[in-house]
Amino acid sequence: MRAKIAGIAHYVPERVVTNHDLEVLMDTSDAWIVERTGIRERRYVREGQGTSDLGLEAARAALDQAGLTPADIDFIIFATLSPDYMFPGCGVLLQQKLGCPTIGALDVRTQCTGFVYGLSMADALIRSGTYRRILLVGAETQSMGLNFTTEGRDMAVIFADGAGAAVIVAGDDDGPGILASVLHSEGQYAKELWMEVPTCLAPSTRMTEMIAEGRHFPQMNGREVFKHATRRFVEAVDEVLEKIGAKREDIALLVPHQANKRISDAVAERLSIEPARLVVNVQRYGNTTAASIPIALSEAVAEGRARPGDLVVLVAFGSGFTWGATAIRW
Ligand code: UT7
Numbered sequence: 001m002r003a004k005i006a007g008i009a010h011y012v013p014e015r016v017v018t019n020h021d022l023e024v025l026m027d028t029s030d031a032w033i034v035e036r037t038g039i040r041e042r043r044y045v046r047e048g049q050g051t052s053d054l055g056l057e058a059a060r061a062a063l064d065q066a067g068l069t070p071a072d073i074d075f076i077i078f079a080t081l082s083p084d085y086m087f088p089g090c091g092v093l094l095q096q097k098l099g100c101p102t103i104g105a106l107d108v109r110t111q112c113t114g115f116v117y118g119l120s121m122a123d124a125l126i127r128s129g130t131y132r133r134i135l136l137v138g139a140e141t142q143s144m145g146l147n148f149t150t151e152g153r154d155m156a157v158i159f160a161d162g163a164g165a166a167v168i169v170a171g172d173d174d175g176p177g178i179l180a181s182v183l184h185s186e187g188q189y190a191k192e193l194w195m196e197v198p199t200c201l202a203p204s205t206r207m208t209e210m211i212a213e214g215r216h217f218p219q220m221n222g223r224e225v226f227k228h229a230t231r232r233f234v235e236a237v238d239e240v241l242e243k244i245g246a247k248r249e250d251i252a253l254l255v256p257h258q259a260n261k262r263i264s265d266a267v268a269e270r271l272s273i274e275p276a277r278l279v280v281n282v283q284r285y286g287n288t289t290a291a292s293i294p295i296a297l298s299e300a301v302a303e304g305r306a307r308p309g310d311l312v313v314l315v316a317f318g319s320g321f322t323w324g325a326t327a328i329r330w
Pocket of ligand 1: 027028029032033036037112153154155157158193221222223225226229258259260263287289317318319
């Protein structure tokens with residue numbers, strides 16, 4: 001049996017934050033942000049709106065599209081690096097907010113690659129016959145945790161909030177569905193893109209001191225991440241294509257994690273994917289980490305860019321480092 005996407009939807013908060021809005025807070029410019037990242041605006045939550053709330057909106061829309069209700073879902077997978085709480089995870093919060101029965105709920109902690117990891121897990125759980133209908137959510141609320149001073153500008157101008165959700169169901173062996181996934185990690189680079197605090201490596205009594213030192217803000221070695229990302233994106237696409245016996249020219253739609261327009265453009269060029277076969281929406285939403293692929297896929301599907309029978313490839317890279325790709329027959 002093949003696992004297929006029966007519904008794909010997204011939700012972004014209403015508040016639009018432009019590059020000009022950020023110019024007021026730190027030493028940056030619209031020109032710099034557009035040239036280095038392609039981003040023009042992004043969405044931020046209102047205070048009190050959490051990652052599980054964004055996920056809830058996207059999940060409801062994906063369920064509607066699939067013609068299912070929360071009672072039909074067997075299992076929840078929730079990918080995020082910005083959960084409402086350190087614990088419990090967002091999966092259980094979503095189970096309660098949706099009003100699902102007491103089904104299992106798993107949080108995935110692989111950052112920008114979270115949706116691809118989650119999709120691969122959902123695919124395996126469905127093909128093994130363990131579950132028949134899985135709700136997969138990728139959602140982030142990063143605006144609450146960024147450093148909006150010049151010191152934090154490299155990350156503050158990129159990262160943003162949003163959510164995407166997919167309903168994965170059991171389908172026919174030769175029908176539409178997930179063909180293969182590849183997943184990778186390389187922990188030696190964990191500190192190239194990370195958030196140190198809160199941590200369990202120091203007693204909680206030291207937390208105030210660590211926060212005063214700014215160690216609760218995410219940190220990124222942008223150049224290093226950029227270099228690895230462009231290489232790993234290309235490798236993962238080629239690896240998943242090889243697994244299914246397909247070629248680069250067979251890809252009808254490439255949906256890369258929306259990290260930076262320069263990264264997507266470089267990857268597309270190396271893979272000889274022309275703009276008509278590439279999904280880019282980072283200019284409107286920024287980098288929404290685990291939410292970026294489902295948001296991009298949801299928009300592309302709504303625009304009719306994925307037609308029945310098309311080979312759609314999702315590819316991601318991020319903190320960990322983690323990276324991976326999934327090939328889907330649409
Ligand atoms: O989500 C997956 C993981 N994340 C990524 O894939 C992100 C990967 N990295 C990037 O996208 C890019 O490295 C950035 C957009 C973060 C930075 O672009 P860059 O072209 O690599 O710039 P840089 O880090 O080499 O910095 C160039 C200059 C520096 O100034 P100096 O040292 O040359 O004087 C930075 O301080 O740009 C400065 N800079 C900024 N200037 C204005 C860094 N951030 C900003 C900013 N506004 N927001």
